[in-house]
Amino acid sequence: MTHTKKKQPVAPRANLTMADLAELAGVSKITVSRALSESPLVNAETRERVQALARKHGYKLNVSARNLRLRRSHTVAVIVEMKPSSGRTMWDPYPLSLLGGISQELTSAGYSVLLTTRQGATDAPVQAADGIILLGQGAHQDAVRFYDRLGMPMVVWGAAEQGGDNHIVVGSDNRQGGISAAERFVSIGRRHPVFIGNPDHPEMAQRLFGFVDELANHGIKPLLLRRAEFTLESGIEAVRSLSDRKVRFDAIFACSDLLAMGAIRALVELGQSVPNDVSVIGYDDTPLGASFLPPLSTVRQNWQEGGVLLARKVLAQIHGQTVQSQMMATTLVVRAT
Amino acid sequence: MTHTKKKQPVAPRANLTMADLAELAGVSKITVSRALSESPLVNAETRERVQALARKHGYKLNVSARNLRLRRSHTVAVIVEMKPSSGRTMWDPYPLSLLGGISQELTSAGYSVLLTTRQGATDAPVQAADGIILLGQGAHQDAVRFYDRLGMPMVVWGAAEQGGDNHIVVGSDNRQGGISAAERFVSIGRRHPVFIGNPDHPEMAQRLFGFVDELANHGIKPLLLRRAEFTLESGIEAVRSLSDRKVRFDAIFACSDLLAMGAIRALVELGQSVPNDVSVIGYDDTPLGASFLPPLSTVRQNWQEGGVLLARKVLAQIHGQTVQSQMMATTLVVRAT
DNA sequence: CGATATCAAGATATCGATATCATTGATGCA
DNA sequence: TGCATCAATGATATCGATATCTTGATATCG
Incomplete structure (x- = not known):
């Protein structure tokens, strides 16, 4: 006594192949292949017939086989x-x-x-x-x-x-982002800007360079405040540290919206008015920043x-x-x- | 004169196959296959030799071929x-x-x-x-x-x-989430809770059912406030509409943290105290909710x-x-x- | 009418890996 | 010495699709 059919543990669905389809349709494999790929090399009537059969039996192309033959995987x-x-x-x-x-x-x-x-x-x-x-x-x-x-x-x-x-x-264009922020601060007369972010990160470094360079054109040198985390807490803490050190500043360019919102929160706690005393620009234009109170100015990336x-x-x-x-x-x- | 080598537009890297490797090593394809897959069927020395060759020439397994043969794609x-x-x-x-x-x-x-x-x-x-x-x-x-x-x-x-x-x-377990929120409201003596969310969404519906059922055990019937969007704005607007309609409520269970935060913001604007006048529970435990002011109570999903x-x-x-x-x-x- | 296009379809080889069965030489044991 | 056993390797078939080359039938043209 022999097992005529082994139990198939993985995929019990018996997928039929082009060869099966070919037999059903009474044509060769290649014709099936052509029919299914809308090749003009097969008669329209044949094509319809094959396609109908494929639909009827739920034929599924074996992607691995095709990839192997075509030498690409899409x-x-x-x-x-x-x-x-x-x-x-x-x-x-x-x-x-x-x-x-x-x-x-x-x-x-x-x-x-x-x-x-x-x-x-x-x-x-x-x-x-x-x-x-x-x-x-x-x-x-x-x-x-x-x-x-x-x-x-x-x-x-x-x-x-x-x-x-x-x-x-x-x-x-992170550099351009930094420049834009700088231009804005300059145009509204800020003279003591702070940059919050992590210059070890190449993208942030670009923002910093743009920011610094543009400010330099107006004889302003910003303060760099390193922060590795881009969270709200990190922003809060950053502003507190500025305050503790009695640093004088009137503008903050933060490397993320969260950082900026944290900063604003800390500023408000410290009795500073945003944007009257300190102007703040964030980065990313997250939906949250837009509905923050006050609505956050920011550099948008698409x-x-x-x-x-x-x-x-x-x-x-x-x-x-x-x-x-x-x-x-x-x-x-x-x-x- | 014939072109001995066509220009290859796509991938100029000539990948070598197991057959190539076999020739280099002076063994058969199968042995290469076995050597690379750590099969115990090959001599240790042979295995090392083949593997070294593979590394040296940067051999890459053709995944499509293997998938085809093994009838699975991993x-x-x-x-x-x-x-x-x-x-x-x-x-x-x-x-x-x-x-x-x-x-x-x-x-x-x-x-x-x-x-x-x-x-x-x-x-x-x-x-x-x-x-x-x-x-x-x-x-x-x-x-x-x-x-x-x-x-x-x-x-x-x-x-x-x-x-x-x-x-x-x-x-x-959304139903359990709803029950938890209800239990909390009951335990702190709230009698007029509101549910904000979209019951057309099956997951939210479960939350609502749990919420309603548990409250019913204490003879409380919550108000259902439909909102399709789960944004901050939507939350704000929801509370305003409650206020416009002079609805009396002392607790809000919102289907997302954003919704909850919006609600709180609107409540504060309306001069209500959270949580003294109105208690609020959100959903999802987003990082933002945790650092919101006041820190948001919420149902956490992992x-x-x-x-x-x-x-x-x-x-x-x-x-x-x-x-x-x-x-x-x-x-x-x-x-x- | 014969030569040549044109169209539809088939035969065969091939992509690169692995499963299965076969082979070889060496070893163990009586 | 003879035979079974085992370790290492090889030959071949196969997975399922498509490229290339043919073939046969019909249409077209001078």
Whole structure:
């Protein structure tokens, strides 16, 4: 006595193949393939018949087989690489906002998004992709180099660094953001501005440079206040430390909206008026900042658009075109602070 | 004169195969395959030699070929399906928080995450996966049915509905969340509570039911205030409408922290004291609520853990085990409101 | 009418890996 | 010595799709 049919532990659904379909339709595999891919090489009547059969039996294309034959996977790996120092959850909302645009653009181009963090032991999944989008939060040059040597099309989000052999960089124009903030402060007559942020982070460093340079044009030298965290608490604490040190200041440029809101809260506690005594500009234009009281002035980055741009650039690279790094404009949104 | 080598537009890197490696090592393909997969069937010395060669030449496994042969992709499709009504960006942070746990768990199990929205014309990419995780925001029963008939292992995030043939449901215990809020209000002597949220959304409906039922045990009937949006503005507006209608109330259970914060802001504007006149409980325990003034009481859902659970359940299904739907406990976090 | 396009479909090879069965030489044991 | 056992490796078939080259039938043209 023999087992005629083994128990199938994994996927009991018996998928039928093109060969099966071919037999059912009384044609060859290749004709089925052509019919399903709308090739003009098959008779219209045949095509209809095959397609109807495929629908009827719930035929599913075996993507692996097709990928193998075509030598491409129609997949782009999106690697979310955060600064390894912060052992916290890898999922600050920031890089995720880009994901919207990325996913939208890739999907509509017929590509899939393979989401990865670096922690994965193997790079096998990444190598299966046709290209790479690397999202990181500063200080990840080692990651860039690591993936760069895979020799795959790659686009990195961030501050414009050199841009290696295979990869290019897309990011928002942080320097311009810093300049805008400086211009605003100058135009409303502030003379003692403070910068709150973390210059070790390349993107923030750009903001700082823009800020400092523009202010220098007007003979102003801002105070740099380092903060590693971009939370509300960190902002509160930052302003308190300024107050403790009896520092005189009349403007704050913070590297995130949360930081800015924290700062404002601390200022109010200290009896300072915003924006009369101290003017505050945040960064990111989060929805929260807009409905904060008072509504927060901020530098806007368009994440959605950034994601779309990232996607377009990888796709272009995959299609063999030469593409260039690009910085996206930032906008100063002046509200009440 | 003939072209001996065509220009390769896409990927100029000539990947070498196991066959190449075999030739280099003077063994057969199979031996290479075995050596690279640490099979005990090859001599240790041979294994080392092959592996060294692979490293030296930067050999990359062709994942498509392996997937084809092994008839599995080691990939789980994560489908982010939002309520189609809201034409807004599909990327509220909510489902994305789950992504952290999902990605972490799947990656460490050697699986990849294929990220998708439904908008993609084809389901081909999804069908290439070994399983599906469906993240949605209420009112997506049609989506569930759609993917259910693919006959693949599937886990859905949300309120426990029937749970179809192939899929099970994981979510947080919204009903319990509602009960906790009710208990709290009762225990501090509130008699006129209001519920703000959207009962069309299954998860919110559960919260409402729990809330209503528990209050009923104490002879209290809450007021239901429908709000479709979960923003700060919506919360503000909700309280104003209550005030306009001269409704008497002493407690608010809001379906999101933002809603709650908006409500508090409106209450303060109206000269009401929180929590003396009106007690407020939010939902989600966002970091923002914790640092709000006054710090917000809220019902906490553990997203990270939810993601992990989702991932574990699909994997179990993929491995042929029978798994069951599960609701995760919620915690009432009592702060100042 | 014969030669040549044109159209529809099929035969075969191939993508790169792994499962299965077969082979080889060395060793153990009676 | 003879035969079973075992360790290491190889030959071959196979996963399911598509590219390339053919084939056969029909249409077109000078």
